[in-house]
Amino acid sequence: MNLARFPRIRLGHLPTPLEPMERLSRHLAGPGGGPKLWIKRDDCTGLATGGNKTRKLEYLMAEALAQGADTVITQGATQSNHARQTAAAAAKLGLLCHILLEDRTGYTDAAYAQSGNVLLDKLHGATVSRRPGGADMAAEMEALAGELRAAGRKPYVIPGGGSNPVGALGYVNAALELVNQAAEMGLRIDHVVHATGSAGTQAGLVTGLVALNSNIPVLGIGVRAPRDKQEANVLALAERTAEHLGLPGIVRAEHVVANCDYVGQGYGIPTEGMVRAVRLLAEQEGILLDPVYSGKGMAGLIDLVGKGRFRPDENVVFLHTGGAVGLFGYPDAFGLPPEA
Numbered sequence: 001m002n003l004a005r006f007p008r009i010r011l012g013h014l015p016t017p018l019e020p021m022e023r024l025s026r027h028l029a030g031p032g033g034g035p036k037l038w039i040k041r042d043d044c045t046g047l048a049t050g051g052n053k054t055r056k057l058e059y060l061m062a063e064a065l066a067q068g069a070d071t072v073i074t075q076g077a078t079q080s081n082h083a084r085q086t087a088a089a090a091a092k093l094g095l096l097c098h099i100l101l102e103d104r105t106g107y108t109d110a111a112y113a114q115s116g117n118v119l120l121d122k123l124h125g126a127t128v129s130r131r132p133g134g135a136d137m138a139a140e141m142e143a144l145a146g147e148l149r150a151a152g153r154k155p156y157v158i159p160g161g162g163s164n165p166v167g168a169l170g171y172v173n174a175a176l177e178l179v180n181q182a183a184e185m186g187l188r189i190d191h192v193v194h195a196t197g198s199a200g201t202q203a204g205l206v207t208g209l210v211a212l213n214s215n216i217p218v219l220g221i222g223v224r225a226p227r228d229k230q231e232a233n234v235l236a237l238a239e240r241t242a243e244h245l246g247l248p249g250i251v252r253a254e255h256v257v258a259n260c261d262y263v264g265q266g267y268g269i270p271t272e273g274m275v276r277a278v279r280l281l282a283e284q285e286g287i288l289l290d291p292v293y294s295g296k297g298m299a300g301l302i303d304l305v306g307k308g309r310f311r312p313d314e315n316v317v318f319l320h321t322g323g324a325v326g327l328f329g330y331p332d333a334f335g336l337p338p339e340a
């Protein structure tokens with residue numbers, strides 16, 4: 001595997017830290033002990049408060065510039081972390097940025113509609129417009145790209161979540177980084193767990209870990225689709241990513257595992273488990289998760305630890321994909337105690 005042949009622009013503060021979660025590990029351990037929990041801090045990638053999309057944008061933005069683009073277009077849910085990181089990357093590179101936000105939750109309160117990620121999209125100078133839930137967002141982006149081309153601009157369209165074989169290279173790179181870090185620390189990683197949505201993170205990670213022959217299994221905790229659909233999406237993108245890398249056929253169905261039992265009522269809709277997980281990490285580790293992705297991912301990890309899914313002598317790495325800015329879009333979800 002030769003990643004260096006793909007154009008890349010440095011946007012993130014890399015490598016991100018890989019740290020033990022000692023208080024959380026103790027807190028969750030049963031009488032027979034429990035797995036040692038670690039956290040890979042991709043919430044600390046630096047760009048506009050960080051997150052997993054920054055790694056994908058290092059490759060996507062490089063391709064945009066190579067194609068002579070002067071404008072980028074992308075889409076996401078109202079509180080999209082991907083949209084926010086794209087807006088910041090475009091600002092840094094001097095490109096215009098158009099963001100289409102899909103109303104996937106139906107929430108109309110000011111915090112959700114205007115604060116958190118939306119506030120930052122606008123602060124970074126992006127043009128924001130809205131579409132109803134269920135809109136064909138890929139078609140909406142193409143229509144906008146057509147208008148911009150007719151007006152003499154050169155738009156580059158980034159799919160939702162930055163999830164295509166170019167964006168997924170960011171997580172192939174993360175797999176390299178993680179395996180090197182573990183080797184340096186003398187850490188045997190037994191499992192990687194993270195929240196999976198548009199599939200690029202898991203597809204890139206799995207492809208990289210398989211290409212390295214690392215034997216480290218990845219478990220994606222779904223935040224939207226049912227399990228069959230999520231696994232099929234990840235596998236299809238992992239296959240295309242491997243092909244893009246010049247390693248066709250290395251990823252097989254057994255490498256792709258998702259658990260979609262923690263979605264609750266739907267994408268972006270809070271669950272009790274998410275609220276408990278966000279509060280627990282804030283109180284036990286001083287770490288901020290997010291309500292849409294990492295909070296549900298951690299809710300899954302906590303539940304699976306309780307069910308004995310991991311052996312007490314195993315090292316489990318939770319990949320923190322970022323998104324804490326989204327907390328400001330959900331101020332009512334957390335039922336905080338009154339002030340003294």
Ligand SMILES: *Cc1c(COP(=O)(O)O)cnc(C)c1O
Pocket residue numbers: 051052053080081082161163195196197198199200201202290293294321322323
């Ligand atoms: C986008 C996102 C994810 C999911 O990553 P995908 O590559 O879309 O599967 C997880 N966590 C956060 C905070 C995100 O913004």
